[in-house]
Amino acid sequence: MSFDRIREKLNILADAAKYDVSCSSSGGTRKNNNKGLGDSHSSGICHTYTEDGRCVSLLKILLTNHCIYDCLFCVSRKSNDVKRAAFTVDEVVELTMNFYRRNYIEGLFLSSGIFKNADFTMERLLLVCKKLRLEQKYNGYIHLKTIPGASDELIKEAGLYADRMSINLEMPTEAGLKLLAPEKSHADVIKPLDFVQKNIAQFSADKKLIKHVPKFVPAGQSTQMVIGATPESDKDIMYTANTFYKNFSLKRVYYSGYVPISDDTRMPVLGTQPPLLRENRLYQTDWLMRFYGFKVQEILNDANPNLDIDIDPKLSWAIRNMQHFPVDINKADYKMILRIPGIGVMSAQKIVQARKFGKLRIDQLKKMGVAYNRAKHFITCVDTPYQIKDYQGTQIKAFILAESQSKYLKTDSNQLILF
Amino acid sequence: MIYVFDGSLPGLLTAVFEWFERKPGFVSLKSMEIFQPEAFTEVMVIDTNAEKADRVWDGLQKKMKKTWLRNFYCSYLSEIPEAYQHLFQFTIYIFQNQDGAETNYGNEHVMALSKYAKSVEREKHRMEAFIRFQKTGDGMFYASIDPDFNVLPLINNHFKNRYADQQWIIYDLKRKYGLHYDLNTVEEITIDFTTEANKKNPSAILMDEKEELYSLLWKDYFKSANIVARKNTKLHVKHVPKRYWKYLTEKQLG
Numbered sequence: 001m002s003f004d005r006i007r008e009k010l011n012i013l014a015d016a017a018k019y020d021v022s023c024s025s026s027g028g029t030r031k032n033n034n035k036g037l038g039d040s041h042s043s044g045i046c047h048t049y050t051e052d053g054r055c056v057s058l059l060k061i062l063l064t065n066h067c068i069y070d071c072l073f074c075v076s077r078k079s080n081d082v083k084r085a086a087f088t089v090d091e092v093v094e095l096t097m098n099f100y101r102r103n104y105i106e107g108l109f110l111s112s113g114i115f116k117n118a119d120f121t122m123e124r125l126l127l128v129c130k131k132l133r134l135e136q137k138y139n140g141y142i143h144l145k146t147i148p149g150a151s152d153e154l155i156k157e158a159g160l161y162a163d164r165m166s167i168n169l170e171m172p173t174e175a176g177l178k179l180l181a182p183e184k185s186h187a188d189v190i191k192p193l194d195f196v197q198k199n200i201a202q203f204s205a206d207k208k209l210i211k212h213v214p215k216f217v218p219a220g221q222s223t224q225m226v227i228g229a230t231p232e233s234d235k236d237i238m239y240t241a242n243t244f245y246k247n248f249s250l251k252r253v254y255y256s257g258y259v260p261i262s263d264d265t266r267m268p269v270l271g272t273q274p275p276l277l278r279e280n281r282l283y284q285t286d287w288l289m290r291f292y293g294f295k296v297q298e299i300l301n302d303a304n305p306n307l308d309i310d311i312d313p314k315l316s317w318a319i320r321n322m323q324h325f326p327v328d329i330n331k332a333d334y335k336m337i338l339r340i341p342g343i344g345v346m347s348a349q350k351i352v353q354a355r356k357f358g359k360l361r362i363d364q365l366k367k368m369g370v371a372y373n374r375a376k377h378f379i380t381c382v383d384t385p386y387q388i389k390d391y392q393g394t395q396i397k398a399f400i401l402a403e404s405q406s407k408y409l410k411t412d413s414n415q416l417i418l419f
Numbered sequence: 420m421i422y423v424f425d426g427s428l429p430g431l432l433t434a435v436f437e438w439f440e441r442k443p444g445f446v447s448l449k450s451m452e453i454f455q456p457e458a459f460t461e462v463m464v465i466d467t468n469a470e471k472a473d474r475v476w477d478g479l480q481k482k483m484k485k486t487w488l489r490n491f492y493c494s495y496l497s498e499i500p501e502a503y504q505h506l507f508q509f510t511i512y513i514f515q516n517q518d519g520a521e522t523n524y525g526n527e528h529v530m531a532l533s534k535y536a537k538s539v540e541r542e543k544h545r546m547e548a549f550i551r552f553q554k555t556g557d558g559m560f561y562a563s564i565d566p567d568f569n570v571l572p573l574i575n576n577h578f579k580n581r582y583a584d585q586q587w588i589i590y591d592l593k594r595k596y597g598l599h600y601d602l603n604t605v606e607e608i609t610i611d612f613t614t615e616a617n618k619k620n621p622s623a624i625l626m627d628e629k630e631e632l633y634s635l636l637w638k639d640y641f642k643s644a645n646i647v648a649r650k651n652t653k654l655h656v657k658h659v660p661k662r663y664w665k666y667l668t669e670k671q672l673g
Contacts, residue, residue, distance in 0.1 A: 037582065039581040054646075364525045
């Protein structure tokens with residue numbers, strides 16, 4: 001293989017793959033017990049970060065960017081005038097092995113445009129996985145795209161070699177998807193997601209009865225939605241996410257702010273800034289659902305269909321629900337402490353352990369990592385100063401905004417204040 | 420009262436043993452390296468004793484869960500002078516209180532150790548992420564580092580398990596020792612770098628013929644994976660602080 005040609009291919013096929021934001025390499029359980037290469041790290045490792053601040057953990061490439069589909073939101077759509085390329089199976093195997101050996105990556109994220117048909121594409125992807133696992137004794141991470149429409153047998157076999165599999169919903173609602181990709185539907189995604197999920201459940205049930213059951217997609221499944229290309233509300237997006245977390249036990253839902261790549265009138269115009277702040281708020285909501293015990297309906301509902309831009313969703317919930325505050329740090333249960341703005345999972349755990357040894361003071365909370373300037377409006381502890389006036393939620397929001405500097409709202413900071 | 424110890428972990432543990440023998444009240448613990456004699460303060464030089472150290476360590480093992488033994492060890496590896504003092508007083512605190520005292524995050528020594536351990540674990544994780552091996556002509560994968568803390572003992576297993584089928588060396592330039600894996604075991608080594616030029620990288624002549632290709636492909640990949648419209652330098656530097664750029668193949672020019 002010629003030096004320049006492999007460089008060109010990598011440039012084309014990495015560039016085409018970068019809009020898939022999934023970067024996680026966590027949840028792998030593969031151990032290096034065949035004296036081969038690679039041993040998974042349960043929490044994953046980010047080996048570097050691109051200049052846009054996103055983590056690089058896996059070699060994320062397409063096998064090819066030739067595609068028979070013409071989805072408007074995708075750079076590799078059939079009608080787009082871009083350079084096309086295709087890796088051979090061996091080229092992907094060599095790149096992965098050599099990058100891994102130098103500690104550049106945690107593993108491979110392999111996706112592909114659809115060439116000929118779904119099964120033909122899925123077979124090639126499967127072949128890469130098999131070569132890596134069986135011939136190269138590779139135990140690093142593999143994240144494999146499930147190709148919608150591929151046969152059950154191929155998908156099931158791929159699950160034996162991949163650590164994670166994913167299929168993207170692309171648009172948060174069926175209507176949005178139909179608008180930009182008339183050939184696709186959410187049903188095409190749901191069928192294989194469901195099939196893989198049922199197999200994961202079956203394998204783990206077998207494992208309880210039989211000693212040696214092979215691994216099947218040990219790091220679970222994930223999906224991705226593109227945000228801001230179509231007019232869905234934050235409520236639409238997060239309710240869809242919630243449904244998919246529930247129905248398919250997904251490990252992650254990714255939200256990808258749309259980066260304009262098309263001049264079609266149905267899409268935001270070229271040069272529009274990707275909605276980075278909105279994306280951030282959606283991830284915060286996702287975290288509140290998964291780690292903080294919030295129900296999605298508490299954060300987003302008909303009265304509040306979109307997340308606040310100026311404050312984060314946890315603070316937003318708190319100032320709408322001041323009847324729950326102030327919370328006594330020395331008495332409240334863990335679940336309630338988790339809901340206090342300015343207190344995260346780690347400090348909440350420290351608080352409930354430490355208060356067994358004596359009532360906690362402000363200085364101790366600060367040392368534990370509580371963002372006290374934020375939390376002080378919502379808590380009492382032993383030496384909380386007596387306060388005559390009860391502030392309204394809106395007043396507290398004003399106090400917090402006055403002393404915090406948003407990393408996003410740069411343009412507002414020099415505004416003249418007249419009164 | 421000042422106790423002066425040799426800077427080793429057994430030395431620190433021996434100091435605790437000696438304190439319990441004498442109960443002299445507050446003692447300030449200093450390593451030999453930074454100790455400056457003070458007028459009017461009594462000094463005792465700790466004679467490191469493996470037996471005494473083992474007894475203290477066994478005691479800690481009985482009193483605390485494994486995660487806290489790890490926090491303790493990590494705090495020691497930070498090599499921060501104040502950390503030695505906290506470790507010393509933490510150990511006394513643990514022995515003087517009932518089991519479970521290490522979860523009292525209201526206690527300053529508990530909190531201090533928890534913070535030191537967090538910093539050291541972060542540095543360990545960064546080394547697992549940022550080390551870049553270069554393949555030399557004789558098939559050895561080589562990387563040199565100079566981490567903020569002494570993390571080689573902590574990353575040993577990770578690299579041994581992961582790169583079981585290739586020989587590798589990770590060398591700590593600051594502490595002048597390294598780890599060498601010979602396909603069977605990992606051993607500590609020291610290298611005598613004769614010329615200044617050798618210190619940064621083994622010279623290019625010694626490299627495997629494909630080394631340049633793969634480092635170039637990796638740099639290409641790093642550039643291709645970036646989305647220019649999302650540029651966020653502040654976030655980039657937060658995740659990869661500039662002091663680590665010297666390790667990173669993708670951050671080198673050319």
